[in-house]
Amino acid sequence: MTGLLATLIGLAIAGGLFAALIVARKRQCGFAQAIALLKLRSLFDLHLPDRKEPSTHSRRPVVHLYSRQSGLDAAVLWAALDRNCLHVLHEDDQRSLLLFGLRLFARTAHAGDHSAIEAALAEGRSVTLGFPQNAEPTPETLTAYKHAAGLARKHGAVLQALHVRGSSLSPWSVWSRLEAPRHLLPRLRLAQTALLDLDDPQPPQNGATDPRDEDRVHDLLAEARLASNDLDRSLFLAFRDATDRYGKAGPVLEDALGGKLSYKKLMIGARVLGARFVKMSEPGEAMGVMLPNANAAIVTFLALQSAGRVAAMLNYTAGPAAIVSALSTARIRTVLASRAFVEKAGLEAPVAAIEKAGITIVWLEDMREDISWQEKTSAFLRWRSPLREVDAGDPAVILFTSGSEGTPKGVVLSHRNIHANAAQAEARIDISVRDKLFNVLPVFHCFGLTGGAILPLLYGVRLFLYPSPLHYRIIPAVAREVKPSIMFGTDTFLAGYARTAKDTDFASLRLIVAGAEAVRAETRRIYRERFGASIVEGFGMTETAPVAAVNSGSHNKDGTVGRLLPAMALRLEPVEGINDAGRLFVSGPNVMLGYMLASNPGVLQPLADGWHDSGDIVAVDEDGYIAIRGRAKRFAKIAGEMISLGAIELMVQQLWPEDFHAAVAVADRRKGERIVLVTTRMPALREELRDYSRRFGATELMIPNEIVNVPQLPLLGSGKTDYVTAQKIADEWISTHRADKAER
Known part of the structure; x- marks a missing residue:
């Protein structure tokens, strides 16, 4: 019985070594890396990203960046990356028993060993650099991002961000138990971004024309964090x-x-x-x-x-x-x-x-x-x-x-x-x-x-x-x-x-x-x-599910709605009469x-x-912050509700079909905007309009706050309503009546 057990154990070991040889050959990695990879897959159901075809940057050293969620991250990266990569370890990882094999077989250095990092890059070898776990970097972390970008520029390296989803839930997590519950064997999912050359003349898709290096690193890490989610699941x-x-x-x-x-x-x-x-x-x-x-x-x-x-x-x-x-x-x-x-x-x-x-x-x-x-x-x-x-x-x-x-x-x-x-x-x-x-x-x-x-x-x-x-x-x-x-x-x-x-x-x-x-x-x-x-301000629309851009604790600029979310792209199309902004189009998952x-x-x-054509007129500064100039579509936003000015005109037209009407929006201190009806109806009573709106099935927000009577509705040469002139009429009427009230 003992001999049979020994034979089975021997066969299991031999099978494992043979499997490791296959993995090492398939992934072109070291034998020790292959064994580590098999262990991670069996214990943590580790999912690796698909291997990509070599790019034009494939012969250049890579500075691999990651937000360190736990001690497992270094083990996963060692098993997945190039065998000659230098792994720069956090001080806790240098002492961890979990990473004994990594320190024994891999090339490692501690975070303060700048000479070893410089030497590796100078020799054309890649390095891994870990950063604090938070999605929102502190000023100190942004400085570290800038330093990493500086290393890449100095040695002609490209950048790549990685993220290990699930490691924050492991017993070796850097998060407190109040912030991340513990699982003995959580599922792990490694994600990586495309290689980024900081000297690439092409601007990033978020509209920034001259982004800071630290912002580009921040965006790259956010893309990796996003990619670590399995978006192919219902x-x-x-x-x-x-x-x-x-x-x-x-x-x-x-x-x-x-x-x-x-x-x-x-x-x-x-x-x-x-x-x-x-x-x-x-x-x-x-x-x-x-x-x-x-x-x-x-x-x-x-x-x-x-x-x-x-x-x-x-x-x-x-x-x-x-x-x-x-x-x-x-x-x-x-x-x-x-x-x-x-x-x-x-x-x-x-x-x-x-x-x-x-x-x-x-x-x-x-x-x-x-x-x-x-x-x-x-x-x-x-x-x-x-x-x-x-x-x-x-x-x-x-x-x-x-x-x-x-x-x-x-x-x-x-x-x-x-x-x-x-x-x-x-x-x-x-x-x-x-x-x-x-x-x-x-x-x-x-x-x-x-x-x-x-x-x-x-x-x-x-x-x-x-x-x-x-x-x-x-x-x-x-x-x-x-x-x-x-x-x-x-x-x-x-x-x-x-x-x-x-x-x-x-x-x-x-x-x-x-x-x-x-x-x-x-x-x-x-x-x-x-x-x-x-308060951090964001921007979105139902068509983008809904958030398209947002400020954050680390990236916040007053007067803007923040920067575009990761994996999104924007383009601005020129609008006649507007020189410092354009019509916003967005794409993304x-x-x-x-x-x-x-x-x-x-x-x-x-x-x-x-x-998607957002219908918004926006300006994007050199760092990618979006400022809303106005809406091209004819909607009013009242207390956060989108109100169609066209629907209001349709309702009024059914009530007073023999007259001409234009609904426009003016600024309101309390609700954002208020609706003014410019009409040829004489007299146009708001009480009559309110009574009809109930039969029409309209909401209270669709009832115009003010009614301005005009002898003739302004028209364009095409015969369509001239809404620019109608807006001026409404603005002047509101301004005059506010002044009259103030004098009283």
Whole structure:
């Protein structure tokens, strides 16, 4: 028996050595490296990037850069990189028993041994340099980035960034246990960027014309961090991965009703509902979701992903006409809703309009009461498996925005679009399981869905959902109890909360991410001085899932919306009459699949070349910071809501068909913008317009704040309305009336 055991052990060792020989030959690495690689693959399920064809830079030394997440990182890089590479070790790695084999067989140096690093590069050998683990570098780290770039320039080397996803969860993690839970054998995924030559005359795709070396290194590391995510997985599988990583941390999802869900309970609930959705719909079918910010909305969303259905998030504040139009545009047959929510929010009119259109409403309360114990047991046992496999490139979500004619357009986002955008944000802003995000933005808005729900849950951040951003007096008190560290909002909402908040209400906040409208300096000052929280401003649109650019703690410039996210590109097209800015076009993994239009319901209109016309006029400075000059499309943003000026004109034209009308937007101190109607109607009574808007199905925000009477509407030579002149008329009228009020 002993002889047989010895024989089996010998065969296993021989088999392992033979496998190592094959790996060494295939990867052209050392034998010791091959053995290390086999161990890492067997213990940590290590995934390596695909080997690429040699580039024009292949004979030049490479400065490999990485954000050190744990002691495992050095072992992974040694096993994966060139055998002659010099590995510059952190002082902790120099003493680590884990890396004894690396120190024994590899070429190593300590971080302070500059002569060894210089000598290796001078000899044409590559080196690895580790940096602190954070996505947002400190000034000291930026200096280190600049030094690394200087080494590459001096020795004619190229740069490459790498990132080991999952090593932060290992027992050798550099993060505290409060920031990263521990797993004995976490799955590891190594990502690498393309080689970067700092002397390459081609400017980077983020629009910067003369970026600093430290910024180029920072961007390269962010690209590697993004690439370490598996974006080829569906949203359901991405949530399952998050459950595996962070599921032991306790409740992760909470709402104002007092409900608390762990990852596993969230997944089980999604499996239960998803099985019902499978029975009432076809694969790939879009199902409407009309729910508030509450746990049920997230469970329902994930259930649709498990079932292989598309979640069409309905803006229940848009009015009956817009809702029914959206349902028609996406050919939605079923809407998932809550009786309690409809009664509390007063949505009887939209519900009646939906039912009148022949669309079925499924009440989740009724469904929940009807679930059998067999269904619950099956979901408990099979929660890890999606009910239907889908590709990452398949549609996952439809969100609706108004077109220039006032009819809602469906923005179709894939699983990859949304997952990529969450990963892009995580590559730029530091978040961890220590954080708690307070989300008041509705999930029918892309900012509220991706940033306020999916992003935190994919990366272990605890999430608290509040049903309405309009409760200015209640939200500060809730924040005092919840104690969030991160909050999303718009300038209008944030200013409203500050007016009613006590100084201690937002004391727990460390970061506020603001979008949808420009943030005023006064709002920044109040939150900085009263609450000790910084506001970083970003920019996006539903079509980019939604974030396209963002400021951060390390890269922040007032008057801008930040720098483009990793893996995105931009181009500016000239606009007549504007010399210092251009029309912004963007591309990237987060850019939508395309639109659904009312003129061709249910049919995806894909982007022709992968570039999306944002309709915004922007300027980009030499470092890549984007400043918004204005919007080319005729929309007004009021309290973060996009209001179609064309839709307002259509409504007014139906009320007063014999007259001519132009709706324009002017600046408003409180809400960002306000609407002025320039009309030939005499008299044009706002009360009459308000009464008609209710029958039309318009929202309160679509009712013009001011009405200006003119004898004749200004026209262009083509016969179209001259909106430039109409804007001047509105601006002059507002300015005159403000002056009159001031004199009184």
